[in-house]
Amino acid sequence: MNFFQLSSPATFYPLAGRLAPLFAGAAALLCVAGLWIAFALAPTDFQQGEVYRIIFIHVPAAWMSMFIYLVMAFWSILALTFNTRLSAMMAQALVPTGAVMTFIALWTGALWGRPTWGTYWAWDARMTSELILLFLYFGVIALRNAIDDPRRADRACALLTIVGVVNIPIIYFSVIWWNTLHQGASVSLTSAPKMAAIMLTGMLVMALAAWFYTIAIALFRVQAIILERERGAAWIASLPGNGSRMVTA
Amino acid sequence: MLEVHDLTARRGHATLFSGVSFQLAAGQALALTGPNGSGKTTLLRILAGLTSPAAGTVRWRGKDVAPFAPCIRQDTLLSAHVPALKDELSAAENLSLQCALTGHRVADYDIRVALDAIGLGTAQRLPAAVLSQGQRRRIGLARLLLVRRPLWLLDEPTTALDVAGMAQLGRLLGDHLESGGVVVATTHQALDIPADRLKSLALA
Amino acid sequence: MSASGQARGENGNIKREGTPSATRAPAAPDAPVYGAWAAVRYATLRDLKLALRSRAELGVQLLFYVLVVSLFPLASSPDRVLLATMAPGILWVAALLAALLSLPRLFASDFNDGSLEQFAMSPYPLPALVSGKMLAHWLTTGLPMAVLAPLLALQYGLDSSLVIVLTLSLLIGTPILSLVGGIGAGLTLGARGGGSLLALLVLPLFVPVLIFGAGAADAVRAGLSASANFSLLGAGLLISLVGAPVAAAAAVRIALD
Numbered sequence: 001m002n003f004f005q006l007s008s009p010a011t012f013y014p015l016a017g018r019l020a021p022l023f024a025g026a027a028a029l030l031c032v033a034g035l036w037i038a039f040a041l042a043p044t045d046f047q048q049g050e051v052y053r054i055i056f057i058h059v060p061a062a063w064m065s066m067f068i069y070l071v072m073a074f075w076s077i078l079a080l081t082f083n084t085r086l087s088a089m090m091a092q093a094l095v096p097t098g099a100v101m102t103f104i105a106l107w108t109g110a111l112w113g114r115p116t117w118g119t120y121w122a123w124d125a126r127m128t129s130e131l132i133l134l135f136l137y138f139g140v141i142a143l144r145n146a147i148d149d150p151r152r153a154d155r156a157c158a159l160l161t162i163v164g165v166v167n168i169p170i171i172y173f174s175v176i177w178w179n180t181l182h183q184g185a186s187v188s189l190t191s192a193p194k195m196a197a198i199m200l201t202g203m204l205v206m207a208l209a210a211w212f213y214t215i216a217i218a219l220f221r222v223q224a225i226i227l228e229r230e231r232g233a234a235w236i237a238s239l240p241g242n243g244s245r246m247v248t249a
Numbered sequence: 250m251l252e253v254h255d256l257t258a259r260r261g262h263a264t265l266f267s268g269v270s271f272q273l274a275a276g277q278a279l280a281l282t283g284p285n286g287s288g289k290t291t292l293l294r295i296l297a298g299l300t301s302p303a304a305g306t307v308r309w310r311g312k313d314v315a316p317f318a319p320c321i322r323q324d325t326l327l328s329a330h331v332p333a334l335k336d337e338l339s340a341a342e343n344l345s346l347q348c349a350l351t352g353h354r355v356a357d358y359d360i361r362v363a364l365d366a367i368g369l370g371t372a373q374r375l376p377a378a379v380l381s382q383g384q385r386r387r388i389g390l391a392r393l394l395l396v397r398r399p400l401w402l403l404d405e406p407t408t409a410l411d412v413a414g415m416a417q418l419g420r421l422l423g424d425h426l427e428s429g430g431v432v433v434a435t436t437h438q439a440l441d442i443p444a445d446r447l448k449s450l451a452l453a
Numbered sequence: 454m455s456a457s458g459q460a461r462g463e464n465g466n467i468k469r470e471g472t473p474s475a476t477r478a479p480a481a482p483d484a485p486v487y488g489a490w491a492a493v494r495y496a497t498l499r500d501l502k503l504a505l506r507s508r509a510e511l512g513v514q515l516l517f518y519v520l521v522v523s524l525f526p527l528a529s530s531p532d533r534v535l536l537a538t539m540a541p542g543i544l545w546v547a548a549l550l551a552a553l554l555s556l557p558r559l560f561a562s563d564f565n566d567g568s569l570e571q572f573a574m575s576p577y578p579l580p581a582l583v584s585g586k587m588l589a590h591w592l593t594t595g596l597p598m599a600v601l602a603p604l605l606a607l608q609y610g611l612d613s614s615l616v617i618v619l620t621l622s623l624l625i626g627t628p629i630l631s632l633v634g635g636i637g638a639g640l641t642l643g644a645r646g647g648g649s650l651l652a653l654l655v656l657p658l659f660v661p662v663l664i665f666g667a668g669a670a671d672a673v674r675a676g677l678s679a680s681a682n683f684s685l686l687g688a689g690l691l692i693s694l695v696g697a698p699v700a701a702a703a704a705v706r707i708a709l710d
Contacts, residue, residue, distance in 0.1 A: 080703075083301075128660070135657040142653050146644040149261065155707045156640050160654060163636055163700050166692070170661050232262050297574060300710045317706060323487070323576040331567035337506035346499055350575045352487055 030209035256305035283452035496585025595627025639704030
């Protein structure tokens with residue numbers, strides 16, 4: 001299939017409808033497998049006891065929070081360069097999930113911090129950076145809601161996303177920079193003793209589950225966005241189950 | 250010089266106009282008419298390169314006009330609906346800044362002469378905030394007088410002009426067209442342009 | 454080239470005469486080069502002139518900064534050591550807030566009266582014009598705040614070496630606020646929510662500047678070198694100088710669409 005043919009919402013809509021359940025199913029399976037590894041297979045940690053198991057949710061969520069933003073930036077660059085509607089819609093579909101992943105990362109991080117560091121929140125590099133990322137997502141959502149014209153909102157949000165991407169390397173490297181600025185930083189994940197292979201596997205499985213979940217939910221969401229923004233187009237009226245019930249422009 | 254082919258513009262879900270085509274040679278003017286909301290200003294802004302059409306092409310001097318293309322910015326004077334005047338500055342200062350923005354450094358003497366010519370003699374040094382609508386509009390005429398550009402895009406140039414102002418506008422348009430310039434103007438009223446140079450386009 | 458035998462100026466303008474209504478030939482297509490530096494100069498001088506005409510506005514912004522900084526010692530305990538520790542952070546946050554207060558005005562007035570549209574129609578490069586506006590913004594907000602910082606730091610009993618570091622960090626950091634804030638100002642043109650939306654969009658980008666800026670003085674107090682902070686601030690400034698005008702110009706074009 002010609003790649004540029006895919007950039008028409010009308011062509012992409014049925015494709016998304018076919019792919020989304022597949023990814024959702026795969027995500028569910030991977031999630032079950034991952035959680036089983038997390039709670040059944042992985043051994044008790046020597047230092048932290050059982051509470052460390054939150055790592056299997058915390059780390060994949062954190063990875064996804066940054067990865068989703070990079071994917072959003074990718075779609076945004078496409079949207080601004082080629083002025084295509086679908087690229088902007090894909091970026092729009094990813095934002096809420098990105099925010100949710102960031103929130104989960106922050107929340108699980110706090111829950112993990114309490115028993116291990118003695119506090120729910122510490123202003124260390126990683127946590128502060130994740131918080132900034134959450135506000136970046138909120139900013140994109142707020143900007144979209146604040147602009148009435150959908151095409152203008154597309155372009156403005158795309159530009160904002162691209163500008164915000166500058167923050168991702170700052171977030172990523174701030175841990176290193178912070179350690180040189182403030183000696184004696186809090187315990188960071190990378191300095192933990194070599195992780196047992198089973199723990200790493202568990203985290204990777206959960207990360208893959210999160211990734212497939214993101215794809216599935218983004219595809220579902222982009223379908224809804226397509227329906228909302230393309231209402232009035234002829235091909236929507238001819239969809240099964242629609243027609244008389246669809247609101248036309 | 251100006252060729253427009255099959256232009257279509259949309260706002261949201263509504264199509265403002267479609268299939269608009271016209272050609273203007275040097276010395277010709279186009280009067281855009283139509284009811285409010287028919288897309289006259291949008292068409293003008295597409296010609297200015299400020300916004301891009303949903304479909305169709307615009308060619309100026311043989312080159313495609315992409316949004317914000319340098320070729321259109323160097324050759325065009327856009328007189329928008331809102332006169333771009335800063336209230337804190339005087340008419341003379343405003344005019345000087347506007348001309349400088351187009352790349353023409355105009356001497357203060359010429360500014361004074363131009364403002365006198367359009368009838369703003371004594372009010373030149375007052376802050377633009379105290380000027381009337383008609384006076385503000387006429388500062389735009391002074392800019393047309395001072396800056397040489399081949400393409401004039403005028404949005405409702407006759408607004409708020411009195412009889413003397415209309416006569417001045419007519420003279421300016423005539424001179425510009427005679428020297429080979431092109432004019433596209435949206436208007437509700439008849440423009441004082443000789444019929445052999447004037448084309449008309451009604452956006453339904 | 455000249456019609457009617459009348460003298461023409463260098464760029465085809467009217468020569469001194471009576472009624473300027475004679476026939477002229479249109480300008481030749483070999484147009485002059487529209488340089489970026491001329492554009493920056495134009496926009497900066499224009500905005501400075503406008504700012505000086507509304508001196509009251511400028512005064513209010515600086516007064517706000519001074520007030521915020523002076524409120525903290527009143528609100529917290531008068532413990533000298535505590536105040537001295539908090540000083541860099543407080544001055545930096547106050548500078549941030551003052552910048553946020555003034556940023557919506559960067560483009561709004563020009564957008565509303567049609568001047569911004571004329572900027573976009575100008576043959577000068579729009580990023581250059583925009584950077585001139587940002588420079589004028591810094592000269593009227595960031596620079597005065599940095600200059601006032603030593604005076605205000607007196608209230609906090611800050612060590613003189615720390616005052617120097619703090620002022621330097623403000624001098625390097627406040628231009629970044631004007632540059633990056635300008636992007637936010639462009640994005641929120643014509644959007645609902647005004648200043649609060651601008652703050653939300655721009656704060657995530659400001660936070661690293663705040664952390665490294667305020668951290669410079671903290672590092673020196675702890676006996677460490679602030680060179681890392683300053684290198685990062687400097688790098689941020691360079692990146693912003695190159696990227697922010699382009700991004701803000703893109704935002705303005707999106708808003709004018």
